[in-house]
Amino acid sequence: MKEWTTQASIRQLREITETVDAWLEGFGCPMKAQIQIDLAVDELFSNIANYAYAPASGDVTVRLEFDAAARTVSVTFIDRGIPFDPLQKADPDVSLSAEDRKVGGLGIFLVKRTMDGMEYRREADCNILTIRKKI
Secondary structure, three states, X not given: OEEEEEXXXXXXXXXXXXXXXXXXXXXXXXXXHHHHHHHHHHHHHHHHHHHHOOOOOOEEEEEEEEEOOOOEEEEEEEEOOOOOOHHHOOOOOOOOOOOOOXXXXXXXXXXXXXXXXXXXXXXXXXXXXXXXXXX
């Protein structure tokens, strides 16, 4: 397991992605899965950075775990921002054209579609969001 806390700021996104990528490469993660995980990390961290503490700022803890027996990677984000369960957000109607769809929601929708699991819970005033991907 690897875990660290950083400022929930878009300026930290590159460092987070590089850290996740180096960690994934250590487990021989296939490139397709790595790209999907990177996109999910980008979306979820960006949402925390932009909305969790707005207009103030705060921290986010990122936890990386690998289950060798199941060959499954887990990435958990923990923040003390406003309560937000992305799993309760309705999926966008992707049958509509981009012009006819409401703005927002497509990123979370893509995360749900590309990850093998996604769980949210609110505990001790924290949002705890975990994504899982079999590699």
